[in-house]
Amino acid sequence: MIAAACASGTQAIGEAFRLIQNGRVDACVAGGSSVMLTPFYLIGFAGLQAVAVDNGDDPSLACRPFDKRRKGFALADGAGAVILETLAAARKRGAPIFAEVIGFGMSQDAFDLNRPCDDGAGAELCMRRALEDAAISSDQIDAVNAHATATYSGDLAEAAALRKVFANTWQEVPVSGSKGAIGPAMAAAGVLEAIVAAQTCATGIVPPTVNLLNVDEGCELDHVIGEPRDAGAETVLSVSFGMGGQNAAIILKRHKEAQK
Secondary structure: OOOOHHHHHHHHHHHHHHHHHOOOOOEEEEEEEEOOOOHHHHHHHHHOOOEOOOOOOOHHHOOOOOEOOOOOEOOOOEEEEEEEEOHHHHHHOOOOEOOEEEEEEEEEOOOOOOOOOOOOHHHHHHHHHHHHHHOOOHHHOOEEEEOOOOOHHHHHHHHHHHHHHHHHHOOOOEEEEOHHHHOOOHHHHHHHHHHHHHHHHHHOEEOOOOOOOOEOOOOOOEEOOOOOEEOOOOEEEEEEEEOOOEEEEEEEEOOOOEOO
8 A cells, every 4th residue: 555645646556567577466456546525635735725715606627737827726536547567468368558667766855744845856856767767868758747736836846847857858848737627636646647648658649738728937838738739649757746745757658559
């Protein structure tokens, strides 16, 4: 069992990847679930000023990642799971293959219980570790599935980290986040976003960040806005950053036998 807030699901996938990579198992189910729509969590996150509480008449607009009008996230229940296995095991049972995991990295900010380092140092470190593990450079990443919580400090720190990791190419790598559409499902978030990332690998299509209309200053990236983008993406970086500075990143790559 892994308890690392919003990084839990991604860490679970990473640990399953390690078990298979090290020959401990041939197959492993990695997943996460959260029940967040309760008074306890709502009051707690509202007290931290992390929840969007004033969004007009349309609750579907509550979560606005990287947007000038963002006021925090909207709590969400959720669950998801993926099956990781060796190629031989997948072929033996005739399983559809969507993508392969090629890299995993973690880090810990040790900075604050509630917010990340302003410069995104912890997020940057876990992404660099995933790239090192995959033995590729950042210019070989075709798209990013961002954490994108719509919190003021979180979005700024994440954008800063991505600009550092991608250096001179950060304006050329499509970035999208899922939470504007589904909210942050905490322990399930990383798994749900990995599923989106795997589908991006299989199809090459990067989904838009829902509710992102006007990019805030300091959040500048190559955001996918409005419509999906057929970017021909084959290698995707998916990142998750949990409260208390818990960070995780995985890199997925299209396999030649991928199912679209």
